[in-house]
Amino acid sequence: MSDNKNKKLIKLLIGAGIIVLLFFILFLCDYFLNTYIVTVLNLGAIYIILALSLNLVNGFTGQFSLGHAGFMAVGAYTCGILTMSPEYKALNFYITPIVPFLRNVQWPFLPALLLGGIIAAIAGIIVGVPALRLKGDYLAIATLGFSEIIRVVFTNTRSLTNGSLGIKGLPMPEHPIYWTFGAAVITVIFMCLLLSSSYGRAFKAIREDETAAQAMGISLFKHKLLSFTISSFLAGIGGGLLGNLLGTIDPNMFK
Numbered sequence: 001m002s003d004n005k006n007k008k009l010i011k012l013l014i015g016a017g018i019i020v021l022l023f024f025i026l027f028l029c030d031y032f033l034n035t036y037i038v039t040v041l042n043l044g045a046i047y048i049i050l051a052l053s054l055n056l057v058n059g060f061t062g063q064f065s066l067g068h069a070g071f072m073a074v075g076a077y078t079c080g081i082l083t084m085s086p087e088y089k090a091l092n093f094y095i096t097p098i099v100p101f102l103r104n105v106q107w108p109f110l111p112a113l114l115l116g117g118i119i120a121a122i123a124g125i126i127v128g129v130p131a132l133r134l135k136g137d138y139l140a141i142a143t144l145g146f147s148e149i150i151r152v153v154f155t156n157t158r159s160l161t162n163g164s165l166g167i168k169g170l171p172m173p174e175h176p177i178y179w180t181f182g183a184a185v186i187t188v189i190f191m192c193l194l195l196s197s198s199y200g201r202a203f204k205a206i207r208e209d210e211t212a213a214q215a216m217g218i219s220l221f222k223h224k225l226l227s228f229t230i231s232s233f234l235a236g237i238g239g240g241l242l243g244n245l246l247g248t249i250d251p252n253m254f255k
Helices: 002-032 035-060 068-083 086-092 109-131 136-156 176-195 198-208 210-215 220-246
Strands: none
Touching: 002 035, 002 176, 035 068, 035 176, 035 198, 035 220, 068 109, 068 136, 068 220, 109 136, 109 220, 176 198, 176 220, 198 210, 198 220, 210 220
């Protein structure tokens, strides 16, 4: 028993040491590398989040989804509009004024980012309830259709998204490398914990053989929807980080 505790303690210490070393390296990168290289590193961290979110539903659960661009767009626009200052909203929405209840709203970055992920997850539930009853290419077509619908809706709702003109002047907190890599590290840790849990084993069982998984008492639809919802949340987080890092978003970014 004590050996198991010692092994767990050693693993925790090694993990904590790796995280501390990572953030020390990020500190050095942030202060000694030029802006271009730091931006590339930030984009790499964001793409880690997006790749893990896509791999959860496509790789570990075996569901062929192509709708991640739509969930990214939801997260990016939610976070971007909520964090933008009223002055920049007036400059962006000069043709069609923004809806009144958002005109003077300016949230801190973290709550806006989390809300973007939550709204993307809600969109994932709305799409997943009917779409996850399909399989294979049919599911791929349904989710791809959702992604295109989101793009068209965002292009035409000018009072909410500024349409095809997009929105510019999105703020990003100082030292964004800590935000992007912090989110990436949290995502990696969460995925490791999830996949080693009973839910993760259920996802893998569904991927390998749905009939056998169902015979073992696994609820196929419930676990597919859970995987899809978590994946949508992470895609929304990645979209929010990407939009505010670049400082500008428009619907064509999410084709």
